[in-house]
Structure formats: C-alpha cells, structure tokens
Amino acid sequence: MRLNLNTKILLGFAVAAGVLLLTAIASFLSIRELAVQTRQVEHTYRVIQETEQLTSRVREAESRVRGYLLTADTSYLQSYDVSQQEIGRGFERLASLTGDNAGQTVRLDSMRQLVDQKFRNMRLLLDPNRSVTSSSTQTILDTGRQTMRAITSLFERMKADELKLLAERNRLQNVFETITPITIITSATLAILITLWLFQKISREIAANEKLQQELESIHHATTQRIQIIENLANQVVQGDYKVKIKDKEKDSLGNLATSLNRMTQTLDDTFGALQNRNRELDQFAYVTSHDLKAPLRGVMTVVKWIEDELTNELSEQMRQYLGMMKGRLTRLEDLINGLLAYARIGRTEQKLEQVQVQQLVEEVRDMVVPPDFHLHIATALPLLVTDRLSLQQIFTNLFSNAVKYHHRGQGTITVSCTEAKKEYEFTVADDGPGIAPEYHEKIFLIFQTLRDRNTAESTGIGLSIVKKILDEQKSSIRVSSEPGHGTAFIFTWPKVSVTEKAI
Template sequence: MRLNLNTKILLGFAVAAGVLLLTAIASFLSIRQLAVQTRHVEHTYRVIQEAEQLTSRVRDAESRVRGFLLTADTSYLQTYESSQGEVEQSFARLKQLTIDNPQQAARVDSMQQLVGQKFRNMRLLLDQNRSVTSSSTQTILDTGRQTMRAIAALFEGIKQDELTLLAERNRQQNLYETIAPITIILSATLAILITLWLFQKISREIAANDRLRQELETINHDTSQRIQIIENLANQVVQGDYKVKIKDKEKDSLGNLATSLNRMTQTLDDTFGALQNRNRELDQFAYVTSHDLKAPLRGVMTVVKWIEDELTSELSEQMRQYLGMMKGRLVRLEDLINGLLAYARIGRTEQKLELVQVRQLVEEVRDMVVPPEFHLDIATALPQLLTDRLSLQQVFTNLLSNAVKYHHRGQGTITVRCTEAKKEYEFTVADDGPGIAPEYHEKIFLIFQTLRDRNTAESTGIGLSIVKKILDEQKSTIRVESAPGQGTAFIFTWPKVSVTEKAS
C-alpha cells in the first residue's frame, strides 16, 4: 500500500520523536545510575572515614589515660572525657551509615561492645578510690591492648569490605560515566540520520508532487480547451448549425467523444436537411390540397345557392331540407380543411415577438367570436407579455369559441382570470355551460374528438387539439376542471419569457 505524503511526514516525525524519546530515557537512566553510583562511592568513603576517626578517638582516649597515669596531669582527663563523647557520636553516625549492610552493622555492634569494654578498663585505671597493685594494673593494661587489637581487627574488616565495595562502585561509576555520553551521542546521531532521511524523502515527494501538479495543470488546461470546443459545438447545434465539426485527433475519451459528435452533427445535418425538404413538400401539399379542395367546395356551394334561388317555387320542403343539410356538410368540410391546415402549420412558421396587452387581445377576440347574448367577464389585472401574438390569440379564440359553441342555453357568462407564478402566468377561461364528464377530460384534446354529434356543422374536433399543440410548442400546459351541470374551466400556462426569446 502506497502512503501519501502527509502520512509519510507524520510517520517520519513519529519515528524521529520516538528515537528522541528513547534517547532522553536512555540518557536519564544513565545519568541517574551515574548519580546513584556516585552517591554509593561517597557513602563508602564516609564509612571508612567515620571508622578511622572512631578508631583514632579510641586510641587518643587510651593515650590520654596513659599520660595521666604517668604524669598525674589532670589536663589529660579533660581530653579523655571529650574523646568518649565523640566516640559515642561516631558510633551513632556509623550505625546510620551501615544500616543497609547487615554484615558491616554486625561488625559495628561488635566494635561498640569492645570499645565499651575498653572504656570500662580505662575507668578502672582512673579510679583513685580502689587500691591498685602493680600486677592488677599490668593485667588491665594487657586486657586493654588485646581489646585494642580486636578493635583494630574489626576496623580492618570494615575497611576491607568498604574498599571492596568502593572498587565495585568505582567500576560501576566509570561504566556509567562511559555509557551515558555514548548513549547520548549514538541516540542523537540516530535521530539526526532519521531526520535527514526523512527530509530527503519529503523533498523527493514534494518535488515529485510539484512535477505531477504541473503535468496535471497542463492536462487540465488542454482538457478544458477541448471541453470548451465541445461546448461550443453543442451551442451551435442548439442554434441550428449542424455543419460544425471538431478537429480533435487524440486517441482518448474526449477524442472518441469528438468523433462521435462529428458523426452526430453529420447525421443531424442530413436528417434536418431531409426534414426541411419534407416540410417544404408538406407546405406545398397543404397549399395545393387546400386550394384544390376549396375550389370544388365553393363550386358546389354556388350550385346549391343557384338551385335555391332559381328553383324556389319548384322545390319541395323535403328537398329544401336536403339542400340545407348539404350546405352544412360543405361548411363543415371547409372548416375541417382550414383546421387541418392550421394544425399542420403550428410550430413550422416563424414566430414574431411583440409586446402584447393580454386584456386588449381578449377584448379583440371577444368582438370576433363571442355573440352579444354572452357576457364576458375579463379580469383587469391581465399582464403584458413579449410573445408571439398570433399563437396566444389562437388559444383564446378557440377556448372562447368553444365556450359559446358548446353552451346548452345559447347564452351565458364567460370569465377570464390570471394568476402569476415564478416563471409563468396561469390563465383560466371558465363558462357556466353544461360541463364535461371526468372521463372525457383527456380525450377532448385529441384531434377529431368532440362531445357533440358529428353531423353538427360546428363540431370539427380540431379546436382544442390546436390549443394543445400551441401550448406544447411554448413548453406550457393545459388542464380542464369540470363536472356535468357545473360549467367548464380550461386552465393553461403561458411563459413570461417565450421559447423564441429564450432561444435568441
């Protein structure tokens, strides 16, 4: 597993810190042991010194007693008394110093007993109330010499043991005096080597990262330029330019995408070229068809009028009824042709943007399709739009004419309202007619779908299909809210910014 740079830095510093910590611990332990051994050496010297001073004071006390016995000078006794007190203090200190060494403590106890016996013998020599013969004096002196030799032997034993300890402790002290600086130097050297190695690794990583960053910046710059070229192609395709091509020969994902986009634009160019040819043929067909169909229709209508005008007296009531039905069928056929032409042209004619006062437009439509028997209630707060006037006029024309055409009483009230949303307006065209059952709410927007008898002249079934197609072109919606006997409300949305304006 390859570690990243931050992990390597943290790991390296952790190792260096660990080595420094171990160095500090090793140095501390070495220095502490050195201090312990130094204290032990000092302790040995103090034991030897205290034992020597004690033995010296005992000999000094003995010499003072002998001086008094030879000269009878009482000044020797004063020194004797002070020596005895100092000996007792020396024993107290020596016991304290040898408390951790049972063997030496036993020797000190034995030595204290002998010294006590030595001082008792000396007190016998100094006792002037008893009669002292020369033989008894000699005995006391011999005993004192033997006691002194025993004391000296104990002192030598104490001294030899302490010298042995001193030699070992000096060896330990010298060892730690050598180990401590070596440990510090080795640990510091190791820490320095680790730090230098870490610094070298980090420097290499940083240099490699810098090179990689520069390479990535170069690749990112090139990729951004290539993506920008692809975005420009997409924008040109959206605007209808299908001949644009990308010159990208790289053998990577973007190069493959560029090749695919070039094929796509070529296909779109071919397809839309063919579609334009089909549209021109369809326009020509619609024009020719409408012209060729309307001419015979008008001719037949003229013949029917001639028959009615010239043969009025000869026509029976049944014949007049047949002629009326024929005229109705001819009018319906012409309405169908006009409706089909209007439906086919939606979305294929150029929209002309202009500023439209919606209330004024609805009033103009009212004058064209709403008879005086109907009352049109128009909201005052209708908006002003920059849009294609003809498309919006067709929507209101079809909805208002349907409200009149399918009213069951021949008179009524139609209302037009508007509410504003975030990106669109919602218009409502409602009437108080017979209403529409819920099962027909979707079917009425299909072409040729009508709720009235197909023999009725006005029922072509194209009006709401035209409305639906116009609103689809504007990316808008329409729905119906109605129930039998409760009137009908058509609710449609219209964008604040038209599709044509967005494209431009």
C-alpha cells in the same frame, strides 16, 4: 495498504518521539544509577575514614595515659576526656553509617565493647586511689595492649570489608560512567537518524504531491477547455447550428464523446435538411390544397346554388333536402381544409412580437365570433404583453367559438379571468354551457375529435387541437375543468416572455 502523507508524518513523529522518550528514560536510569554508586562509594570512604579516626583516637588516648604514667605530667590528661567524648560520637556515626550492613554492625558492637574495656583499664591506671603493685600495673598494661591489638584487628577487618565493597562499587560506578554517555550518544544519534529519515520521506512525499498536483491542474485545465468546447457545441446546436464540429482526437472518454457529438450534429444536420425539404413540400401541399382543392369546391357550391335558383319550382321537397345536405357537406369540407391549413402552419410561420393589450384583444375577438345573444364578462384586469398577437388571438378565437358552438341554450355567458404567476400568466375562459364529462377531458384536444355528430357543419374537431399546438410551441399548458350540467372552464398558461423573445 498505502498510507497517506498525513498518516506517514504522524507515524514518523510518533516513532521519533518514542525514541526520544526511551532515550530520556535510559539516560535518567543510567544517571540515577551512577549517582547511587557515587553515593555508595562516598559512603564507603566515610566508613573507612570514621573507623580510622576512631582507632586513632583510641591509640591517642592510650598514648596519653602512658605518657602520664611515665612522666606524671598532668598535661597529658588535658585532652583525654575530649578524646573519650569524640570516640563516643564516632561510634554513633559509624552505627548510623553501617546500619545497612549486618556484618559491619556486629564488628562495630564488638569493637565498642573492646574500647569500653580499654577505657576501663585506663581508668584503673589513672585512679589516684588505686593500690596495685607494679606487677599489677604491668598486667593491666599488657591487657590493654592485647585489647588494642583486638581493636586494631577488628578495624582491619572492617576496613577490608569496606575496601571490598569499595572495589565493587567503584566497578559499578565505572560501568555506569561508561554506559551513561554511550546510551545518551546512541539514543541521540538514533533519534537524529530517524528525524533525518522522516524529513527525507516527507520531502519526497511533498515533492511527489506537488508534482502530482501540477499534473492534475494541467489535466483539469485541459479537461475544462475540452468541456467548454463541448458546451459551446451544445449551445450552437440549441441555437440551430448543426454544422459545428469538435476537433478532439484524444483517445479517452471526452474524445469519444466529441466523436459521438460530431456524428450527432452531422445526423441532425442531415435530418433537419430533410425536414426542411419536407416542410417545403408541406408548404407546397398547403398551397395546392388551398388553391387547387378549394376551387372545385367553390365550383360545386356554385352549381348547387344555380340548381336552387333556376329550378326552384321543379325541385321536390326531397330534392331540396338532398341539396341542403350537399351544401352542408361541402361547407364542412371547406372548414376542414381551412382548419388543416391553419394547423399545419402553426410553428412554421415567423412570429411577430408586439405589445398586446390582452383586454382589447379579447374584446376584438368577441366582436368577431361571439353573437349578440352571448355576454362576455371580464372578471379581472388582463395584462399587457409583448408577444405574438396572432397566436394569442387564435387561442381566444377558438375557445370563444367552442363556447358558442356547444352551448345548449343558444345564449349564455363567457367569463375571462387572469392570475399572475412567477414566469407566466394563467388565463381562464369559462362558459355556462352543458359541460363535458371527465372521460372526455383529454380526448377533446386530439385532432378531428368532437363531441357532436360529425354531420354537424360547425364541428370539425380541429379548433382545440390548434389551441393545444400553439400552447405547446410556447412551452405552455392547457387543461379543462368541467362536469356535465355545470359549464366548462379552459385554463391555459401564457409566458411573460415568449419563446421567440427568449431566443432573441
């Protein structure tokens, strides 16, 4: 598992800190042991020194007694008592110093007994009331010498034992004096080496990361430029330029996308070229339909009228009925042709943007298609728009015509209202007619779909289809709210900014 840079840095510092901690512990233990051994050596020297001083004071006391006995000079006795006191304090110091050594403690006790005996003998010799012979004195002196030799022997054994301890403690002291600097130097060197290694690793990682970051920035810059080129192509395609191409030969995902987009734009260019040809053909077809097909219809209508005018008295009632049916069929056929032409031209004619006062437009449509028996009620204030006037006029014309055609009483009320949303207006055209069953709410917007008998002249089934197609061109919507017997309301939206104005 590859560790990231932060983890490596933390791990390296943890190792370095651990080594430094171990170095500090090792140095502390080594220095502490060195101090302990140094104190032990000093302790041994003090024991030897105190033992020598004690023995020396005993000898000194003995020599002073001897001098007094030989010369009867009392000056020899002046420091005798002081020596005795010093010897007592010396035993106390030795007892404190050898308290941790059982062998030395036993020897010290024996030595104390011998010294006490030595001083008893000397007190006998110094007693002015003693009644001893010279032979007795000699015996006491010989005993004193033997006691002194025993004291000296004990002193030598104590000194030898302390010297043995001194040798061992000196050895340990030398060992720790050697180990301590080696431990410190070795640990410090190891810590320095680890720190240098860590610094080298971190430097390499940082250099590698900087190099990688530069490469990523270069790739990001190049990728951003290539994506910008693709976005520019998409924008040009949205604006209708299908001949644009991307010059990207890279063998990666963006290169493959560029190739696919180039093929797409080529296909779109070919498709829209073919579509333009089809539109021209459709325009030609509309022209032929409006001129070549409507002319015979007018001729047939003229012939029917001539027959009615010139053979009025010769026509039977049955024939008059047949001629009336023929006129109705011809009128419906002409309406169908006009409706198809209007439906085909939606979205293919250039929209002219102008300022439209919707209330004035509604009133003009009312004057054209709403009969006097109907009442138009404008329930709310209608807005002022900059839009294609003809498209909005066609919507109101077809909705008003629908309300009039399908009204069951022949007279009624049409109500127009408007509400404002964030990006659009919502218009409602409602009537008080027979209403539409819910199952027909979607069907009525399909071309040639009508709820009346197909033989009814006014019902071509194209009006609401034209409304739906105009609203689709404007990216708007329409829905119907109706129930049988409760009238019908068509609710449609109209953008505040038309599609044509957005494109501009």
